[in-house]
Amino acid sequence: MRKLPTKLFTELYGDDKKEIERQKNRYSQLVSEFAKRYTVPADDSSIRLFSSPGRTEICGNHTDHNFGKVIGASIQLDCIGAVQPTNDTIVTIHDLTYNEDYSIDTLDTERRLDESGSQALVRGIIQGFKKAGYKVTGFNSCFSSEVIAAAGVSSSASFEMIICIIIDALFNGNTIPVTQFAAIGQYSENKYWDKASGQLDQMSCAVGGMIHIDFENPTKPLVTKVPFDFAKENYNLMLVNTGKGHADLSAEYSSIPDEMKSVAKEFGKSTLRGLEYTDIFAKLPELRTKCGDRAVLRSLHFIEESNRSDHVATALKTNDFAQFLQLITDSGNSSWKWLQNISVPGYPEEQPIAICLALTEVFIRSKKHGACRVHGGGFAGVIAAFLPKDYVAEYTSYMEKALDWKEGSTKHNPVYKLSIRPYGCIEIK
Incomplete structure (x- = not known):
């Protein structure tokens, strides 16, 4: 051996x-x-x-x-x-x-x-x-x-x-x-x-x-x-697999880059990179008419979220963990309100991401610590939560119950505690 x-x-x-x-x-x-x-x-x-x-x-x-x-x-x-x-x-x-x-x-x-x-x-x-x-x-x-x-x-x-x-x-x-x-x-x-x-x-x-x-x-x-190192802050990163749903998400995923690029095209560009909030604001009426409101909102999300990634890196490098948590919360809110990849239009009866984010927000508010956001592509699938280690076991049980998962189930446990290697x-x- x-x-x-x-x-x-x-x-x-x-x-x-x-x-x-x-x-x-x-x-x-x-x-x-x-x-x-x-x-x-x-x-x-x-x-x-x-x-x-x-x-x-x-x-x-x-x-x-x-x-x-x-x-x-x-x-x-x-x-x-x-x-x-x-x-x-x-x-x-x-x-x-x-x-x-x-x-x-x-x-x-x-x-x-x-x-x-x-x-x-x-x-x-x-x-x-x-x-x-x-x-x-x-x-x-x-x-x-x-x-x-x-x-x-x-x-x-x-x-x-x-x-x-x-x-x-x-x-x-x-x-x-x-x-x-x-x-x-x-x-x-x-x-x-x-x-x-x-x-x-x-x-x-x-x-x-x-x-x-x-x-x-x-x-x-x-x-x-x-x-x-999140462990030094006594925090864990949690992922919750909220479930797949029944909608075909291909069109939803492709709509995001397509709509963003439709706005970029109005500035003679192939992508949004290099555009600022002031550029969008200056042509707002025209962009809303030509591209639609959702495309404009998604473009604003792109600009803010790219800048936010810089701010997250700075907060972590300077050990400003409170600022990091606020930025993650802002990122999650932007995905929900501006990017709009939390639920599938036309399927109001199926909103697993929104349900799990809402439950997690209630949990975080009750503990006064933590942050959460959609993870990855969205529309269905996974959310991320940053939580103090002391609350991980309680949160795990809370979400397992919410998603009707029981010990011994043939399905995978939907809640995962991650560490960064x-x-x-x-x-x-």
Whole structure:
């Protein structure tokens, strides 16, 4: 049995001894599964271990697609992999979490229209590395993920980044900047998934810790570390999965960048980046007539939220935690009132985000501490709450009851306590 690094595991997963032991067992089980699947000894030193975190959005709701500013962070929930290089050109993937098995020849990486899911992503990532001039050849792998799917913590980007760190470590001598990983992940999603994504998710998973991202140059975003530890303030970040709902949200998600860009077009621009509140105000009657009130409100949200991301970074760097909580509250209010991504028009009977935000606001008001906001895309899905540690257990029970979740249920617990880990995608040594 290989010895796993306790100090590193404490940094990745916290200082709870039971949790560290659970994580070590998780890695050991993954290695055992790898050994069984590929018929190699479990103590083979050429089996290498990797971890890639999920991510959380701290501030900057729906600003990246108009080249704005965001605060993101890597979290302790991660995808882990056991990997061994081979002597051929075949990449073999076995995913324990999603029960997937497939192989890709690194000499055959053109897009296949009949291919989807993670297989298409991996093929696109390999092609992205090759196009950038990097070496890629064969390896065997097993993966297991605790990054919650469809919960706004970027399970797909986490998987993309673990593939990237594996290719860098195995074949390129750890020479590739992690910002390049994010660009390659974006390339794969854009070209092999037809998903018009930016680099927010990938960058937050790849870099590690809390980061301020400026997307003024979207192909090379400016990334700045924001050194801060919520645990030292005795606060936890909580996520609540409010439920999916039944509406198809594709049109709602695309309406946000489309409406923002319709306003930008009136200024001869392709995005809102560079516009100020005074610019919008100066043309307000004309913009309301041509673009509609919601488009104007969403554009004002973009301007204010991008600026707010700067203010959040400053508050954290100067340890002004009270100001940080106020800014998070302001961000949540802006998403609800201005951006309007809390509920789906035409579905008044289904408003899970609004219900959970309302309940959380009542809880925070009763305790006189904390802040909450929608997390990620909105309309359905996840909210975030920043709460003192002393209230976490009570809040968890409160929201479990509100969402009718009981111990022993076959459904996932909808309430998650997160911590921000200091490392992005890494090899476990």
